[in-house]
Amino acid sequence: MTATIDIAALANLLQEAAVEEILPRFRNLGEGDVRMKTEAIDLVTEADEAAERLIRKGVAALLPDALFVGEESVAADPTLLGKIADADLAVIVDPIDGTFNFASGLTLFGVMLAVVSKGETVAGVIYDPIGNDWALVEKGGGAWLCRPDGSQEQMSVRPSGPLEQMIGIANTGFFDIDTRRRILSNLADVRLFTSYRCAAHEYRLLGQGHLDFAMYNKLMPWDHLAGALMMQEAGAHVARFDGSAYLPHHTEGGLLIAGDPDAWQELRERIFTV
Structure with missing residues (x-):
């Protein structure tokens, strides 16, 4: 790997984006704060764009050599997608996953981040702003649900039935x-x-x-x-x-x-x- 990945710092960064830019706008979006992208079910809000700006700035401080690929960044520059495969290090971010739910006032939304090193995903964070907890993963280290009180639970899929x-x-x-x-x-x-x-x-x-x-x-x-x-x-x-x-x-x-x-x-x- 080309850099040391501080998964806890990245997790905290997503929490910061939620506290500062996402939650204050939840169920509080004004006229013009929600826009359609490709169709009526594909939306972007002011919260998406503001959160991505904050996360991008934080990633630049933590991993200055990483290619940053955010959903809203790609909307502005689609060529970013083609750079992931060859990047030594890339950070891929969805500032609000479930934007339609968010804009509708539903609590089913999250903030997602993945770290890619030389064409392989090596770490990821899925943060739930409403529950204020994280699902964290590092390749070879298992997947963990981390709660705000510091407790952790290893994630495991259930056995398949008929x-x-x-x-x-x-x-x-x-x-x-x-x-x-x-x-x-x-x-x-x-x-x-x-x-x-x-x-x-x-x-x-x-x-x-x-x-x-x-x-x-x-x-x-x-x-x-x-x-x-x-x-x-x-x-x-x-x-x-x-x-x-x-x-x-x-x-x-x-x-x-x-x-x-x-x-x-x-x-x-x-x-x-x-």
Whole structure:
């Protein structure tokens, strides 16, 4: 690794952004503070942009040589995405994951950060501003839920059961209509599926053993790098739809997460036939 990663300092930085820029605006957004990006369900708020500015400044102080890739930065300069694969060190940030929920006054939103070293995700943080706790991961060091009182709990996915009893996350909105119809029909074979429109909380639920699987089609690095590493360290099987490894520069190919390889294969063959 090209630099020492102070995961605690990065975690505290996300908390600072929430306290200073995000929470004061929660349920307090004024007219013009919410704007549409690509469609009505793809929003950006003043809180997203202000939080990203604060986080970017903090990352520059902690890791001055790192490439900074934020969701809002990429909206302004899409070429940043292409620089992740070759960067010696990169920090990828989603200042508010679940912006639609945030703008709607729902508490299901989080702040996400991943550290990539030479094309490999090596650390991640998922912070919940409402619960004021963190899910932290470092490659080879496990995934941990860290509470504000200092207590820690190691995250571990739950053992896989039969398909008809599985509960999970299925984000089908970015498939073409025929594929979406087929997958939604197949999903009748699982016990329950949903989408919280917030990968931050979905990954945390998986890592705490409350869900059996998650499926995503759209892969933006700020949405999935921290969570994918977290799930691997929590014991899950994580791969793209074709079975290949998910890497930081991937933006296509889908992502399927399950408790073990056999459950992953069954879900892939019986449910998520793209």
